[in-house]
Amino acid sequence: MPTGELSPGVPIEVVFTLGRLFGQISSWRQAMDEVIQVVRPHFVFDNLVVYWLDPDTLNLEVCYARATGRGKSAEADVAWGEALSNQVIEQRRLVLQEPPETGEDRLQRPYMLGLPLQVGETLLGAMIFIRFGGPPFDPNTFPFAEFLSQQLAQAILRERLAHEVSRLEIQYSGLQAQEDFISALSHEFRTPLGFIKGYTTTLLRPDTHWDTTTQREFLNIIDQETDRMQELIDNLLDSARLQTGRIKMNFQPVRLDSVLNDVIARTQLRHPELEVRLQLDEPLSPLLADPQRLAQVFENLLSNAVKYAPGSPVSISITSDAEGVHLTFEDRGPGIPEKYRQKIFERFFRVPDVQPSVHGTGLGLFICKQIVQAHQGQIWVESQPGQGTVFHIRLPWTP
Ligand code: ATP
Numbered sequence: 001m002p003t004g005e006l007s008p009g010v011p012i013e014v015v016f017t018l019g020r021l022f023g024q025i026s027s028w029r030q031a032m033d034e035v036i037q038v039v040r041p042h043f044v045f046d047n048l049v050v051y052w053l054d055p056d057t058l059n060l061e062v063c064y065a066r067a068t069g070r071g072k073s074a075e076a077d078v079a080w081g082e083a084l085s086n087q088v089i090e091q092r093r094l095v096l097q098e099p100p101e102t103g104e105d106r107l108q109r110p111y112m113l114g115l116p117l118q119v120g121e122t123l124l125g126a127m128i129f130i131r132f133g134g135p136p137f138d139p140n141t142f143p144f145a146e147f148l149s150q151q152l153a154q155a156i157l158r159e160r161l162a163h164e165v166s167r168l169e170i171q172y173s174g175l176q177a178q179e180d181f182i183s184a185l186s187h188e189f190r191t192p193l194g195f196i197k198g199y200t201t202t203l204l205r206p207d208t209h210w211d212t213t214t215q216r217e218f219l220n221i222i223d224q225e226t227d228r229m230q231e232l233i234d235n236l237l238d239s240a241r242l243q244t245g246r247i248k249m250n251f252q253p254v255r256l257d258s259v260l261n262d263v264i265a266r267t268q269l270r271h272p273e274l275e276v277r278l279q280l281d282e283p284l285s286p287l288l289a290d291p292q293r294l295a296q297v298f299e300n301l302l303s304n305a306v307k308y309a310p311g312s313p314v315s316i317s318i319t320s321d322a323e324g325v326h327l328t329f330e331d332r333g334p335g336i337p338e339k340y341r342q343k344i345f346e347r348f349f350r351v352p353d354v355q356p357s358v359h360g361t362g363l364g365l366f367i368c369k370q371i372v373q374a375h376q377g378q379i380w381v382e383s384q385p386g387q388g389t390v391f392h393i394r395l396p397w398t399p
Pocket residue numbers: 235300304305308309331333334335336344349350351352354359360361362363364365366389
């Protein structure tokens with residue numbers, strides 16, 4: 001072996017340069033232009049095509065083509081190389097293909113050298129070098145070409161494995177999110193179910209007699225907890241259907257103030273301590289909207305205020321202009337930290353660190369946003385941590 005060579009036929013500086021080029025860059029394609037610069041002084045060719053063997057279909061696909069020399073475009077060689085690369089793949093070894101010695105146009109007489117791209121037993125594809133009109137490839141340069149194909153095969157395999165790892169990571173985090181969601185959901189169901197079971201068993205105890213007042217009290221709790229479970233199921237179904245656009249809005253002329261007054265009255269039945277201040281400056285024209293769905297939005301916002309800003313009054317204002325109506329729901333609770341403000345409208349998102357005793361599934365605001373958007377409106381939040389939260393809704397007169 002001549003001095004200065006690590007692999008037979010390959011100058012030592014080429015070994016190091018290729019190692020550096022393929023090693024540094026995550027995509028081997030990015031390295032290829034520079035690789036060709038390094039290789040060409042030692043191994044002459046006009047064009048180079050790399051074929052990739054699809055592991056699922058076993059089809060060959062061109063993944064890189066470069067015309068460095070005379071005359072031809074890289075695209076034109078792709079078809080020429082395909083037959084040879086099929087042979088290379090089949091035989092898993094270097095294959096030489098030379099044109100007949102005729103006096104035809106040089107560009108019609110390609111000399112082609114094909115090499116498999118493989119690491120161990122793993123066959124990844126083939127690379128084809130093309131010289132137009134000769135000279136024929138010198139067998140003394142084959143070790144160089146083989147060295148290059150090994151380096152390239154390793155770079156391709158590395159990239160493929162890196163993709164596979166990131167695909168698995170994404171899949172795993174999806175599974176993890178699903179698992180987190182199911183455990184959050186089970187927890188949400190278990191709490192009302194626990195109450196229902198507990199109070200029913202207590203009422204049914206054969207050894208105790210409960211007076212009518214106590215019985216009614218227990219039955220009321222069972223009733224409320226059943227409602228909570230019903231609400232949970234409705235929210236889950238709604239959020240799934242709204243996300244896939246399977247809920248149709250039932251648009252009709254709606255008086256927003258009367259929808260709001262109904263919602264306030266209903267919420268105060270459940271939470272008599274809730275103080276709501278409704279501010280409506282002028283009589284409001286009817287709006288084309290789905291009254292039930294809007295009521296659902298307002299209920300969610302009020303129930304959030306009860307849960308996350310307990311003890312605070314809620315101020316609701318309605319104003320209107322030529323485009324539509326603007327509503328605000330303002331509380332003086334703890335507020336929402338800046339970094340979570342966009343995320344609270346995402347499905348299942350709940351601000352971490354809120355008291356664990358405050359129940360919820362993170363569906364309410366997601367549902368609100370979907371409903372408001374189905375009305376061609378917008379919903380957003382402003383908040384000063386420690387001072388309170390304002391939810392804004394804009395709805396056009398007609399969706
Ligand atoms: P669900 O509404 O499904 O019962 P949830 O109330 O947790 O559950 P959202 O209504 O979507 O879900 O609210 C998302 C999160 O936003 C809440 O978990 C809470 O952390 C935060 N949040 C919502 N409203 C307020 C508010 N008025 N003040 C402070 N934080 C709030």
